[in-house]
Amino acid sequence: MRRSRGFWSDVKKYRTLLLMLVPGVLFFLLFAYIPMGGIVLAFKQFNYSGGIFGSPWNGFDNFRFFFNSGDAWRVTRNTALYNIAFIVVNNGLQIFAAILLFEVAGKWFRKITQTVMFLPYFISWVVVGAIAYNLFNYDVGTINMLLHKIGMDSIDIYNTAAYWPVILVLVSAWKALGYGTIMYLAAITSIDTEMYEAAEIDGANIFQRIRKITIPNLMPTVIILILLAIGNIFRGDFGMFYNMVGNNGLLFSSTDVIDTFVFRLLITSNEIGMSAAAGFYQSVLGFATIMLANYAVRKYDKDHALF
Amino acid sequence: MNVILSQNLKPERRKATQHDRLILAIIGYFMLTLLAVFCIFPFLLVVSSSLTEESAIVENGFQIFPTRFSLEAYQILFEFPTDMLKAYGVTISVTALGTLAGLFLTSMTAYVLARKDFKWRNIFSFFFFFTTLFSGGLVPWYLLIVNYLQLKDTLLVLVLPMLMNVFYIIVMKTFMSSIPEAIIESAKIDGAGDFQIYLRFILPLSKPALATIGLFIALAYWNDWYNALLFISNSDLMPLQYYLYRLLGNMDGMRKAMMESGAVVNFNIPTESLKMAMTVVATGPILLAYPFIQRYFVQGLTIGAVKG
Numbered sequence: 001m002r003r004s005r006g007f008w009s010d011v012k013k014y015r016t017l018l019l020m021l022v023p024g025v026l027f028f029l030l031f032a033y034i035p036m037g038g039i040v041l042a043f044k045q046f047n048y049s050g051g052i053f054g055s056p057w058n059g060f061d062n063f064r065f066f067f068n069s070g071d072a073w074r075v076t077r078n079t080a081l082y083n084i085a086f087i088v089v090n091n092g093l094q095i096f097a098a099i100l101l102f103e104v105a106g107k108w109f110r111k112i113t114q115t116v117m118f119l120p121y122f123i124s125w126v127v128v129g130a131i132a133y134n135l136f137n138y139d140v141g142t143i144n145m146l147l148h149k150i151g152m153d154s155i156d157i158y159n160t161a162a163y164w165p166v167i168l169v170l171v172s173a174w175k176a177l178g179y180g181t182i183m184y185l186a187a188i189t190s191i192d193t194e195m196y197e198a199a200e201i202d203g204a205n206i207f208q209r210i211r212k213i214t215i216p217n218l219m220p221t222v223i224i225l226i227l228l229a230i231g232n233i234f235r236g237d238f239g240m241f242y243n244m245v246g247n248n249g250l251l252f253s254s255t256d257v258i259d260t261f262v263f264r265l266l267i268t269s270n271e272i273g274m275s276a277a278a279g280f281y282q283s284v285l286g287f288a289t290i291m292l293a294n295y296a297v298r299k300y301d302k303d304h305a306l307f
Numbered sequence: 308m309n310v311i312l313s314q315n316l317k318p319e320r321r322k323a324t325q326h327d328r329l330i331l332a333i334i335g336y337f338m339l340t341l342l343a344v345f346c347i348f349p350f351l352l353v354v355s356s357s358l359t360e361e362s363a364i365v366e367n368g369f370q371i372f373p374t375r376f377s378l379e380a381y382q383i384l385f386e387f388p389t390d391m392l393k394a395y396g397v398t399i400s401v402t403a404l405g406t407l408a409g410l411f412l413t414s415m416t417a418y419v420l421a422r423k424d425f426k427w428r429n430i431f432s433f434f435f436f437f438t439t440l441f442s443g444g445l446v447p448w449y450l451l452i453v454n455y456l457q458l459k460d461t462l463l464v465l466v467l468p469m470l471m472n473v474f475y476i477i478v479m480k481t482f483m484s485s486i487p488e489a490i491i492e493s494a495k496i497d498g499a500g501d502f503q504i505y506l507r508f509i510l511p512l513s514k515p516a517l518a519t520i521g522l523f524i525a526l527a528y529w530n531d532w533y534n535a536l537l538f539i540s541n542s543d544l545m546p547l548q549y550y551l552y553r554l555l556g557n558m559d560g561m562r563k564a565m566m567e568s569g570a571v572v573n574f575n576i577p578t579e580s581l582k583m584a585m586t587v588v589a590t591g592p593i594l595l596a597y598p599f600i601q602r603y604f605v606q607g608l609t610i611g612a613v614k615g
Binding site: 010014016017019020021023024025027028030031032033034035036037038039041048051052093096097100101103104109112113115116117118119120121122123124125126127129130131133134135137139140141142144145148174177178179182183186200205206207238239243246259262263266267272275276279280282283286287290291306307 | 324327328331332334335336338339340342343345346347349350352353356364365367368369370371412415416418419422425426427431433434435436438440441442443444445446447448449450451454467468470471476500501502505526529530531532533537548549551552555556579582583586589590593594597598601604605608609
């Protein structure tokens, strides 16, 4: 009927809906698309009088500095390794907790444990930083006090890089446990109960049931969540690293990730060009891995692909 | 159900099943209790430390139970609470403003994208979604806000950058897509315009999603310190979390400020317990609201898991 009257009649037809989209479109234009244009900074020698467009070009100099300094490899490796460790440990614990919650818990016990496990999700990374201070401080920290009690010497956690990979993995597990457990619990709850009944009649014990029914049925969810997490493997959790480690240079060898590195270059050392180059490098790397991960998800199960 | 099923089994089988069940129950209760303690222990540690006399902390360090109970840290915090109250005021205003505006814009955008008869919904969906795949990075975004929009040290900079989030739009859109189209059709026949349909029909029907997303947005604003770290240096505009961050890192400066304002007259400020008390005060409202709001978040996770 109205079909081929062209673009402007469509605009007229949808004018209210289009108007309703204006704030959202403006928002993402301003805070997402316009900054994408700022990527040119990675190829410039930035100065404040020239700004983004007036500053002189310097080709690939920023990238050359970034890669030749050795920082590029260090922060990329740290970001990827931490994220891999987080993915493995967090998902493992969450699946474990979800299966146990589903299988054993009485109603009240289940409610209370779930509530308690979800609690860390709600607090800010600053508060986590305060908790870390409480635990790890050299003079009054809880861990050193416990060490004293059993007759051992204090350990200087904030000045020893080697402790931090373990600490950060534990902190990440602590904060993410409740969130992930609830997701996996929802997936387990949606498994067809008839399967369990059939297994029971066939004489399967409860461990066989978990191994042969719960886990295989959970696998699609696990694989999809993990693939999507792999897509974000080059994005570090700035809030976590910054509040746990801060600007403590002694720990950078084992704790510096791309995001903290970019931040420091920008705010502390005012190396705008190199910071932009490192940020651009991260964006490209991130884009490539997300595309790959999405391709993998698509191959595995089309319905769950991002796009 | 399990009881009935077990009765159909041979006696020795039933015995074996019950035996396994007992083992699993023991493992389950034990491990889950362990995980729950792992999650709650740090909170107890902070609360207990905030209630311990400073000299006891210096002597014995932070403890899970206060060795010498004292409310000194809270007394100092509340005796001259100007800075803390200012920070509270900033956080509450930013959270209220951001949540209301964010919820309105998110739901309005999601409504348009959920309208199946809207011709360009896929193009616009992609326009929003693409920003989660690729970004210009920190530097251009930072320079835009500081140099071009001149938003440094304004209240607006704490609200604006977090106003909309693609993930929330997607969750909201998924929820709205499940509202029967017949409702929109009949409203149209009654002569309602597109905006009126959103306001009078879709919003009231979306209350569960609005509650969930609203709480997610509110939590993000309450816990935000990052925008303040980047853009706020004026101490009148510091939100609560950033105030706590500064206090943790710069106790000496705080001590000076407190002495100048007359909050304390000597150097014996309980540094350690004060830090912990401030942590409690900054987290308090969330912990108090937590039992009531928790289920909305659980709901949100399960809506989000379904995905659209």
